[in-house]
Amino acid sequence: MASNVNPTVRRRRLGQELRRLREQKGMTAEEVAERLLVSQSKISRLENGRRSISQRDVRDLCGVYEVEDQRIVDSLMEMARDSRQQGWWHTFGDIPYSVYIGLETDAESLRVYEPQIVTGLLQTPAYAEALVRGALPETSSAEIEKRVRVRMRRQDRIKDPANPLRLWVVLDEAALHRVVGSRLVMREQLERLLELADLPHVTVQVLPFEVGAHPGLNGQYAILEFTDTADSSGVYLEGVTSDLYLEKAQDVQKYAVMYEHLRAQSLNVEASRQLIDRMAKEYAQ
Numbered sequence: 400m401a402s403n404v405n406p407t408v409r410r411r412r413l414g415q416e417l418r419r420l421r422e423q424k425g426m427t428a429e430e431v432a433e434r435l436l437v438s439q440s441k442i443s444r445l446e447n448g449r450r451s452i453s454q455r456d457v458r459d460l461c462g463v464y465e466v467e468d469q470r471i472v473d474s475l476m477e478m479a480r481d482s483r484q485q486g487w488w489h490t491f492g493d494i495p496y497s498v499y500i501g502l503e504t505d506a507e508s509l510r511v512y513e514p515q516i517v518t519g520l521l522q523t524p525a526y527a528e529a530l531v532r533g534a535l536p537e538t539s540s541a542e543i544e545k546r547v548r549v550r551m552r553r554q555d556r557i558k559d560p561a562n563p564l565r566l567w568v569v570l571d572e573a574a575l576h577r578v579v580g581s582r583l584v585m586r587e588q589l590e591r592l593l594e595l596a597d598l599p600h601v602t603v604q605v606l607p608f609e610v611g612a613h614p615g616l617n618g619q620y621a622i623l624e625f626t627d628t629a630d631s632s633g634v635y636l637e638g639v640t641s642d643l644y645l646e647k648a649q650d651v652q653k654y655a656v657m658y659e660h661l662r663a664q665s666l667n668v669e670a671s672r673q674l675i676d677r678m679a680k681e682y683a684q
Contacts, residue, residue, distance in 0.1 A: 411448035411502075413457075413478040418446040420464040434463050447646075448498075454479045499635050499642060500553060502623055508565035510622040510658050512615045516574050517588055519550050520557055520566060521595050521603075526588040527551070529580030557595065567602045569661045571615070575605065575678045582682045589679035596672060604665035605674050613664055614657040622654055 421431060428442040435442075445452050445460075457479045461472050503509065511518045516530060527547045531538065538546075556564040578585055596603040606613065621635045634645040634654045645651060666674060 410452060413452055413475060414446040414448040416475060416478075417452075417457075417460055420460070420466060421446075424464045426463075431460070431463055435459055452479045498644065499637075500549070502633065502635070502644075503553065503564075504556065505625060506564060506623040507626040508567070508624045510567045510569075510655075511619075512569045512571075512621075512658065512661055513574055513619050514571040514615055515577060515619070516579065517570065517592060518568050520554055520564075521568065521592055521601075522550060523584070523588050523591045524551060525584045526579055529584055533579065557598070557601065563598075563600045565600045567604075567662075569604050569606055569615070569658070569665050571606045572608050572674070575675060586679050586682035589675050589682065593672060593675055593679065596668075596675075602668060603671055603675075604662060604668060605671040606661060606665045607674075610664045614660045620654060622651065622658060 421428070428446070429439045432439040432442050445456060454476050457472070457475045461475065466472055509520075511520075517526065519527070522530070524547055527550045528543060531543045531546050535543075556562075557566065575589065579588070592603060595601050606615070619637060622632065623635065624632045632646075632651050634651055636643040636645070645654070665671065
């Protein structure tokens, strides 16, 4: 795959363009589905980037929308072709959250709230392995190894000197106290956390227990933002058997406001660092 082609992002952009063409035509997804003799759910999945889009799909939809400008058709066809290429994560086989990985790979910035664990982009291999093994007790050793390798590969965005991911993480204090693996694993993990928090594009804050009730009690979430204005910001919510990606402006805004409250209620960067350092030293004893 060409380094500048991200199939997940191509699908999203293409889906957005197809939705725009449908809305300009004043048609509903149901009406389009009836014209093409397909299910309405297929049209919805094509538009939200959850389904691979073939060039035939693009041709048929452009026909329904009466797109006369061949340059537009050609551009959409090229996007469809690119969207069917494979990203680096496909070399690892079936990955449950591959859609999110594609978005994270192309994101300019990421804001994460984690209530229970250290976020994946900041994990050590030992912590990641113990976490997967504990969270998915029936998973084979081979599958655990694959998941850890994918997680470590995702961290390349943090280390990329040309295009580093701007990362802001709010960790609940519980993540520092929950012993994942062993005390040695936790010490190494917190030391890694301090090391990565020193990077100019990485910010880590700890939400202390003393805050009590707060806007993040419903669980983990991540807000992704992109350089290209054609890509709307989104909120990712991870589930056990499926995930949810929210793109509606009002939904993203609601989570963004929640995140500002979490940042405001958290310890500042220096105080957070001191707490993490103190916990790391306690695990060393």
